[in-house]
Amino acid sequence: AQSVTQPDIHITVSEGASLELRCNYSYGATPYLFWYVQSPGQGLQLLLKYFSGDTLVQGIKGFEAEFKRSQSSFNLRKPSVHWSDAAEYFCAAPNNNDMRFGAGTRLTVKP
């Protein structure tokens, strides 16, 4: 079965520092991959998506992600974190007729 894994449950970074959230996927063919963000008490918002082509994908809010087939990874990055980036982040991939989500990584931003 196709799956995605987020190894980090919780990450804390200082405001202004760089950020990398990890996502690993398990697929046979070229995957479609997504990153979502969820603020407390709200739904998920799509940050970016990878379908094919360029392995570096730009998203909203200054986020980017890089697809690395050799490492089966699709890590999310941001060069400088803002306090408003504190939220939960989910990596996801389609699986037949539904979507498989990672368990999520909660990001805390220190002043």
Next chain:
Amino acid sequence: DGGITQSPKYLFRKEGQNVTLSCEQNLNHDAMYWYRQDPGQGLRLIYYSQIVNDFQKGDIAEGYSVSREKKESFPLTVTSAQKNPTAFYLCASNPGVNQPQHFGDGTRLSIL
């Protein structure tokens, strides 16, 4: 603006009671989904529907029921058979296979 509307935002259930969570979308998407979210467990699929009048069980369908009588609407009923219904429920839709899902703002269900 197009989107997904979930109501109510907060819902309380008494012992032995069935409650229904509403999900309406005006995105003209064929596929709709219901997820349950518990702390530290990510999203778990309850039911999904690819087309009107058809739906399939997800990973945790026991104690839940759905209907899909209209393209725009996909209500979820939490029955009294669901013994641990306290959770955050999310509705989503998507325009086609391999496309990202769009989400509503969720309903938080609690037990009285």
